[in-house]
Amino acid sequence: MAPSDLPLFDADLPESSARGATTRATVPVLLPLALDEPYTYEVPAGETLAPGDFVVVPLGPVKRIGVVWREASARPVDPRKLKPVLARLDEVPPLPPLNLAFADWVAQYTLAPKGMVLQMMMSARLVFEAEEPRFGFRGGSGVPSRMTDARQRVMAAVADGAVWSKKRLMDAAGVSAAVIDGLAEADALIRAELPRTRAFAPRPDFAFASLSDAQLTAAGALQQTIAEGGFSATLLDGVTGSGKTEVYFEAVAEALRHGERQVLILLPEIALTNQFLERFERRFGCRPGEWHSAVSPKERARVWRGVALGEVRVVCGARSALFLPFTDLGLIVVDEEHDPSFKQDDRVTYQARDMAVVRASLGKIPIVLASATPSVESIVNVQRGRYRHAVLPGRFSGNALPDVEAVDLRAVPPERGMWISEPLVGAVNEALAKGEQALLFLNRRGYAPLTLCRACGHRFTCPQCTAYLVEHRLRGRLVCHHCGFSLPFPKACPSCHGEATLAASGPGIERVTEEAQNRWPDARLAVLSSDLVPSTAALREILTRITEGDVDIVVGTQLVSKGHNFPKLSFVGVVDGDLSLATADPRAGERTFQLLHQVTGRAGRFGAPGRGLIQTHFPDHPVMRALVTGDREAFYEAEIGLREEAGYPPFGRLAALIVSGKTRYDAEGYARALALAAPEASRIQVLGPVEAPLAIIRGLHRQRLLVKAAREADLQAYLRAWLAGVDAPRGGVTLHIDVDPHSFL
DNA sequence: ATTACGGAGCTT
DNA sequence: AGCTCCGTAATA
Numbered sequence: 001m002a003p004s005d006l007p008l009f010d011a012d013l014p015e016s017s018a019r020g021a022t023t024r025a026t027v028p029v030l031l032p033l034a035l036d037e038p039y040t041y042e043v044p045a046g047e048t049l050a051p052g053d054f055v056v057v058p059l060g061p062v063k064r065i066g067v068v069w070r071e072a073s074a075r076p077v078d079p080r081k082l083k084p085v086l087a088r089l090d091e092v093p094p095l096p097p098l099n100l101a102f103a104d105w106v107a108q109y110t111l112a113p114k115g116m117v118l119q120m121m122m123s124a125r126l127v128f129e130a131e132e133p134r135f136g137f138r139g140g141s142g143v144p145s146r147m148t149d150a151r152q153r154v155m156a157a158v159a160d161g162a163v164w165s166k167k168r169l170m171d172a173a174g175v176s177a178a179v180i181d182g183l184a185e186a187d188a189l190i191r192a193e194l195p196r197t198r199a200f201a202p203r204p205d206f207a208f209a210s211l212s213d214a215q216l217t218a219a220g221a222l223q224q225t226i227a228e229g230g231f232s233a234t235l236l237d238g239v240t241g242s243g244k245t246e247v248y249f250e251a252v253a254e255a256l257r258h259g260e261r262q263v264l265i266l267l268p269e270i271a272l273t274n275q276f277l278e279r280f281e282r283r284f285g286c287r288p289g290e291w292h293s294a295v296s297p298k299e300r301a302r303v304w305r306g307v308a309l310g311e312v313r314v315v316c317g318a319r320s321a322l323f324l325p326f327t328d329l330g331l332i333v334v335d336e337e338h339d340p341s342f343k344q345d346d347r348v349t350y351q352a353r354d355m356a357v358v359r360a361s362l363g364k365i366p367i368v369l370a371s372a373t374p375s376v377e378s379i380v381n382v383q384r385g386r387y388r389h390a391v392l393p394g395r396f397s398g399n400a401l402p403d404v405e406a407v408d409l410r411a412v413p414p415e416r417g418m419w420i421s422e423p424l425v426g427a428v429n430e431a432l433a434k435g436e437q438a439l440l441f442l443n444r445r446g447y448a449p450l451t452l453c454r455a456c457g458h459r460f461t462c463p464q465c466t467a468y469l470v471e472h473r474l475r476g477r478l479v480c481h482h483c484g485f486s487l488p489f490p491k492a493c494p495s496c497h498g499e500a501t502l503a504a505s506g507p508g509i510e511r512v513t514e515e516a517q518n519r520w521p522d523a524r525l526a527v528l529s530s531d532l533v534p535s536t537a538a539l540r541e542i543l544t545r546i547t548e549g550d551v552d553i554v555v556g557t558q559l560v561s562k563g564h565n566f567p568k569l570s571f572v573g574v575v576d577g578d579l580s581l582a583t584a585d586p587r588a589g590e591r592t593f594q595l596l597h598q599v600t601g602r603a604g605r606f607g608a609p610g611r612g613l614i615q616t617h618f619p620d621h622p623v624m625r626a627l628v629t630g631d632r633e634a635f636y637e638a639e640i641g642l643r644e645e646a647g648y649p650p651f652g653r654l655a656a657l658i659v660s661g662k663t664r665y666d667a668e669g670y671a672r673a674l675a676l677a678a679p680e681a682s683r684i685q686v687l688g689p690v691e692a693p694l695a696i697i698r699g700l701h702r703q704r705l706l707v708k709a710a711r712e713a714d715l716q717a718y719l720r721a722w723l724a725g726v727d728a729p730r731g732g733v734t735l736h737i738d739v740d741p742h743s744f745l
Numbered sequence: 746a747t748t749a750c751g752g753a754g755c756t757t
Numbered sequence: 758a759g760c761t762c763c764g765t766a767a768t769a
Contacts, residue, residue, distance in 0.1 A: 029769080033746050039769040060748055060768045081769050115746095730765070 026082065028072040029057050031064050032119035036107075038069040040077045042084040049085065052094035054128070056086045065128050067095050067118060070104075092127055093308035096327050098363055105358055111719055111737045112348040120323045120348060126301035134194040136165040137180065142187025150175040151183055163192045197306040198299075202284030202314050204253035209246045209283060218390040222251035225366035225388070226258050226331060233357055235337075235378050236370040238392025239401060240601035244370045245276075247392065248333045249283050251368055252314065261330025261365075262313055266356060268339040269293065269318040271562040274540055280316065291317030291324065294536065319344060319352030322359060332360050336562065337369035337378060338594050340587075343742045351740060372601065373594040376587075376643060377650045379636050402572070402603040402610030406619040406628050419507040420515055424573040424613050428516075432523060432552055436570035439554045440512055441561075441599045443579055445481070445531050447473035447511045448504035456496035464699040473510050474532065483698045512575055513555045520553060528556035561599045570610050572603040577616040577624065584693045584744040586648050593623045593635055600627065647708060649740060653715045656741040657705040658692065661733040664701040670733045671703035677726045683710035684718050694745045704744070715739065 027049050028038035041057050043049055053068040063086060099121055107114040122128070139158040144151060153173035158164055164172070166180055173179075183189040211219060218236060225232045238244045252263050267276065269292050281287050289303045289312040306312035308325040315321050319342050334342070334353050342352040353369065354377075360367035369378055369387070381387040407423045414421045420428075420440070431438040448471045451460045460469040462480035469478035471489065479486040492499045504511065509529045516525060526542050533539045539559075545551050549568045554560065580592045596614060604610020616624050626635030644651045657674065661667035671689035678686040685708050692702040709715045719737065729735050 026769090031746090031768090033768090035768085041769060057769080059746090062747065062768095064746085064768095077769055083769065119746095732764085 024082075026072070027085065028069040029055060029066040029085065030069045030103075030118050031057070031059065031066040031115050032122050033064075033115045034113045035115040036113045037075075038066075038072065038114070040072055040082060042082050044084050047085070047088070049088060050094065051100055052097060054089040054092045054094065056089065058083045058086060065089065065122075067100075070097075070100055089128065091130075093305065093325070093327075095121065095325050096308070098329075098359075099323075099325050101362055102323075102359055105362065106348070106350060106355055108716060109355075109358075110348055110350050110739050111716060111723075112350075116348050117323075120320060121325065123320065123323070124297075124300040124304035126297050127304050133196075134165070135191050136163045136194045137169060137184060137189040138163045138192045140187045140190035144183055144186035144188050148179075150179045151188075154179060154183055155188065158189065163194055165194055196302065197309055197311050198289070198302040199306060199311040200286060200289045200313055200315075201311075202252075202256060202280075202286050202288065204256040204284070206285035207283055209249070211246060211250070212243065214392050214394065215243050215247050218392055219247045219250035221388070221390045222248065222366075222368055223254040225368075226251060226254045228366075229364070230366075231361045231364050232366045232388060233360065233381070233386065234366065234368050234388040234390050235374055235382050236368050236390045236392070237374055238370075238372060239394070240372045240598060242372070242392035242394060244372070244392060245279060245335070246283075247390075248335070248368050248370055249280070251331060251366075252333065253284070255331035256313060259328075259330060260313075261328050262307070262310065262326050263315070263331045263333070264321060264324070264326065264329060264356075265314065265316045265333045265335065266319060266321060266342070266352060267316060267335045268341040268562060270341065270559065271336055271339075272316060272318060273543075273564065275543075275564060277316065280314075284314070288314040288316040291315055291321040293318065319350075322352050322356055329359075329363050330365055332356050332365065332367040333370065334367065335370045338371045338373050338375040338590075339562075340591060340742060345738070345743070349736075349738045349741075351742070354740070373597045373632070376590055376636065376639055380640060380650045401630060402600055402612045404600050404612040404614065404627050404630065406577070406624045407613050407615045408619045409615050409617050418515055419512055419575055420519070420573070421615055424575075424615065425519065427571050427573060427611060427613055428520070428553065431571040432520065434570070437546070437549070437552060437554060437566060437568045438571040438573065439556060439560060439566070439569055439599075439602060440516060440573045440575060441556060442507060442509050442512050442575040443558050443595070444508045444576070445472075445529050445557060446470040446479065446508035447514075448506050448508055450505040451478060451502055452505055453493040453496060453498060453501045454503050455498040455501040456493060458493050458495035465697050466695040470508065471504055472531070482694065507575060509555060509557050516553055516555055523552040524550060525553050525555060526551040528554060528559045530557065530559055533559070558595070560602065561595060566602060569602055570604050572600045572610070572612045574599060574612070574614040577614040578618060581618070581621070581623065585742065586654070586744065587742060589623050589642075590639055593626060593639075596623075596627055597632075647710070650711070652711055653709040653713065654739075654741055655707040655709075655715055655719060656738040656744070657707070658702055658736040658738065659689065659705075659729070659733060660697075660700040660702045660736070661729075661731070662700065664691075664695075666731060666733050667701045667703045670729050670735070671705060674722075674726055674735075675705060677722065679718065679722055679725070681713070681718055683713045684708070684715070692745060706741075706744075 025043040026040045027043055029041050030038040049068045051068050051070045054065055055068055056063050057066055103117040107117045154175055157172045225234055236244055255261050255263050272292050277287055291303055310327045334356050337353050344350055357367055382389045407421050412421050428438040450468045451471050460478055462469055462485050465480055465482045467480055467482050470481055472479050476489050477486045493501050513527050526546055543564055546554055546566055581588055600612030603612050622638050659667050659671040675689055688705040689703040692704045
């Protein structure tokens with residue numbers, strides 16, 4: 001509803017004479033802007049407003065929609081500044097009290113302005129705009145003079161009492177519009193407004209999956225947490241293919257039965273596939289509410305309303321679904337809980353898995369964290385006794401985990417200009433000979449990560465970032481992966497003007513595809529890379545071809561590592577196992593282990609035992625060792641030891657302060673001033689500033705400070721005290737705070 | 746986020 | 758002296 005065409009509260013009547021004398025009631029109203037505190041507004045006489053109500057208020061010269069908050073800001077406001085609330089949005093269900101508490105919590109933890117957290121909770125624009133009512137038909141009492149087969153079918157469809165849209169009714173009854181019009185004419189159908197929400201009411205007992213004993217035990221443990229009630233966190237820990245999804249589906253069913261509460265299943269966006277939603281539908285008889293970036297604005301509004309009214313019982317969504325207005329949330333599941341995409345790095349930086357635990361704790365409900373390769377944080381929480389542990393020891397199919405080996409690139413390098421070594425070639429041949437599928441994995445888009453001139457050594461870099469341009473040969477362009485800058489692939493070297501001197505350096509997914517095409521000209525190839533798959537429909541089609549065995553070799557980036565099962569896949573070759581080890585990330589080792597474990601785990605899930613080969617320059621690296629020996633526990637033990645020694649999370653707390661400015665001088669100046677103003681504290685140290693590894697992005701120069709705190713230290717209080725004593729940045733300089741950073745770039 | 750304000754540099 | 762432009766502060 002646009003604030004301008006609202007039915008406003010009645011204007012004050014004669015008033016003004018009494019005005020100065022009476023103190024009027026006020027309410028705090030939080031606006032979805034970069035504001036830390038709610039503003040105070042007058043409540044019009046005779047109105048009552050409750051926390052959570054959506055209201056329209058004047059802000060400067062404009063009207064804005066905000067939410068009545070719980071507590072007013074501590075600072076009193078000059079009463080002369082007070083303006084009245086203009087209207088309450090009665091059409092919009094209020095924000096539930098827990099959401100208010102949750103927003104406060106997230107804001108205080110991340111140091112993001114409260115209003116920005118509210119903005120995330122209001123990210124369904126159309127909910128707040130007046131919607132044209134849509135009409136459909138429901139059954140009426142009129143009897144038509146003639147009853148045909150077609151008319152019978154229509155009447156049978158509307159016998160359920162629901163309001164059907166004309167289109168849906170035509171499809172369901174297999175009739176034309178004229179049939180419906182005829183029935184409406186006779187009052188056998190009555191025009192009625194279509195509901196503005198969509199109910200998603202999964203049935204907990206629709207179709208039981210047959211579970212193994214281990215699955216039943218784990219499912220029982222999860223159901224127990226629901227029966228007990230109250231907050232609990234359980235790590236559902238099982239190797240790839242052990243059937244974790246079926247297990248937590250039973251927990252979902254239990255939550256639906258138990259007090260008919262709502263359930264949130266968080267997944268990495270990339271794993272929210274049709275395959276997953278179909279599995280859900282097979283188990284529960286209907287699709288869940290979906291929430292991710294590809295959901296249309298209209299559907300977002302319907303889901304948001306449905307969640308707020310309690311009609312949407314289950315939401316499957318990406319991280320932002322955590323901020324939906326659940327009225328009666330009874331269970332949260334975070335699948336692939338280790339996944340890095342749960343960390344949001346722009347706007348409000350938050351870790352959705354961690355915030356989900358907070359949400360569960362505030363709501364006094366159970367949460368299930370599921371993964372085959374849990375985060376170190378979660379493992380440590382199990383060790384500390386804070387999380388329960390439900391383990392699925394074996395693969396559901398009974399197959400052994402794939403046999404993984406490292407290929408030492410120092411000993412058996414691929415031929416010059418090639419990237420697939422002899423052992424990988426042999427393994428692919430073997431799979432092809434048996435009529436099985438092979439996957440070549442390289443987590444790098446494009447043809448080559450660097451283009452250089454053989455004559456003068458010129459390297460193509462992005463004009464606005466500290467990064468090389470990546471050649472995308474299929475698009476015929478050089479592309480910056482950090483800012484999106486691109487230029488057509490040049491004909492000559494811009495530095496020495498030599499022609500035909502430019503050489504691609506290093507492999508990308510396109511180059512590996514080219515090599516595979518040359519090596520296996522008769523094999524049917526499929527490429528899975530986010531920039532080479534034009535649409536989700538095309539992706540679905542490729543995945544179907546792979547599943548049905550119409551593909552021999554899959555070449556893919558990270559896209560292949562999640563959410564899809566390839567039943568005929570027996571071999572996985574990792575082209576560059578070292579890629580993610582070299583990133584500026586405190587979790588690089590953990591990430592690499594998780595990624596490669598998941599990817600190689602794709603091999604041989606159903607039927608034939610699988611095999612994985614990882615090309616690496618560091619076959620002795622603990623990560624490679626753990627992957628090869630399959631000794632997951634040894635890896636965690638070593639990694640936990642390293643973290644503890646370094647005081648890294650979860651044994652200490654980190655926060656990054658990123659200062660960016662138009663020039664290095666600007667950024668450095670403010671960053672240094674910040675460092676000088678850092679308060680002394682016994683268990684907190686401030687490191688830096690240093691130039692960020694990615695020193696310039698989009699033309700902005702960046703400096704980083706790192707705050708390292710002991711686990712017991714109040715990091716947020718320290719940061720607030722620090723920033724309170726510093727002038728706000730200006731002159732185009734910005735300061736970004738990242739509590740618990742996952743990347744040091 | 747949006748808008749009003751005010752100083753710097755430029756036009757008249 | 759008057760006017761536009763941009764950076765900055767304030768919005769209750």
